[in-house]
Amino acid sequence: MQEKYRNLKIAQHWVMISSLAYVFLAMLKLVVGQLSHSATLLADASNNLTDILSSIAIIYGLHLARRPPDEHHQYGHWKAETIATFATSLVMLLVGGSVIYSSIKGILANQTSTPDIYALFVGLFSGGLMYAIYLHNARIAKKLKSSSLLAIAKDTRNDAWTSFGTSLTIIAANLHFPRLDNIVALLIGGLILKTAYDILSDSAFALSDGFDDDLLAQYIAAVNQIPGVERVHNIQGRTYGANVFVDIIIWVDPQMTVRESHHITEKVESLLRRKFNVLDTDVHVEPWDVDYEPQRPNELNSH
Structure with missing residues (x-):
């Protein structure tokens, strides 16, 4: 900072x-x-x-x-x-x-x-x-x-x-x-x-909290490669000056422990910071819904 x-x-x-x-x-x-x-x-x-x-x-x-x-x-x-x-x-x-x-x-x-x-x-x-x-x-x-x-x-x-x-x-x-x-x-x-x-x-x-959908698609593709992340459920981005803030919801194995899911959130934050220079990432973890029909990246909410 x-x-x-x-x-x-x-x-x-x-x-x-x-x-x-x-x-x-x-x-x-x-x-x-x-x-x-x-x-x-x-x-x-x-x-x-x-x-x-x-x-x-x-x-x-x-x-x-x-x-x-x-x-x-x-x-x-x-x-x-x-x-x-x-x-x-x-x-x-x-x-x-x-x-x-x-x-x-x-x-x-x-x-x-x-x-x-x-x-x-x-x-x-x-x-x-x-x-x-x-x-x-x-x-x-x-x-x-x-x-x-x-x-x-x-x-x-x-x-x-x-x-x-x-x-x-x-x-x-x-x-x-x-x-x-x-x-x-x-x-x-x-x-x-x-x-x-x-x-x-x-x-x-x-x-007006507009954000580039192409960047969101890149974030999703990168986070989906992290072991333990089943899927990115939702993602939102916003800018404050030259700084990027991201809110992301990921799905993980429902049987995963709290400690294990916490380690994954740290990996998500680290990845977005190192690869995309995201200043702050708020990661929310939810159990994986196997019946979910995935949306295309540009259909995910962005602000």
Whole structure:
């Protein structure tokens, strides 16, 4: 358990470093975007502003998630991370909608602009820096098994692609395709909305105790291989932040002693922890019903 809390602190540290990079790049793009009259660069800056808000929310969520269980939160505060992510996605939806509105307004008004070429270097620098941060954070996230840091890393990768796209747009505008600036700004707004929708869907799924049926099927297949387990009767899974909690009912020989059945429950807990990184498993033992018609894994209850 202590390792889980330590990983949260390390993840929080790298999210803070990423947020500082976002602040620097957002300010740089806002200034250069205004001076160079680049709608695309300004839209890219808005994207980075949402990243700052996302980082702040996740930093606070990770801080709350590190609190130990108490009287009112017996499973801990792990879901604080998911709640912060959900709130962040709502902010991103508003910003993405604002960027799209401004872009459509510019297109309908037939507004054109030719950004100064020095804005190109800002886009290239930003794209390179963001991609380097993505590679680093993705590596750390996989090592720590941190879903929040991995989400930040993937969002950073999208920012890198957006910045490279901004650079291409600035080149096109200087080659006498000025209307492309508002069009690409519109696409960037769409990218912000797409990212917000994905984050919103995933966090809402987790907060409503949704769980991957494919994972449940893997758990069932593994537990059924344990000697003494006649069959998995029922299984439910739920997530608290990046942590998985499983409730499972297994059938054993009705003639088995309490001590023997207890040893089997320990094997189930150990297996799911070692093989699937399940944080907590609640195993309930029942006598084997030979007349039971087994259900397919995806028919078993999951939350």
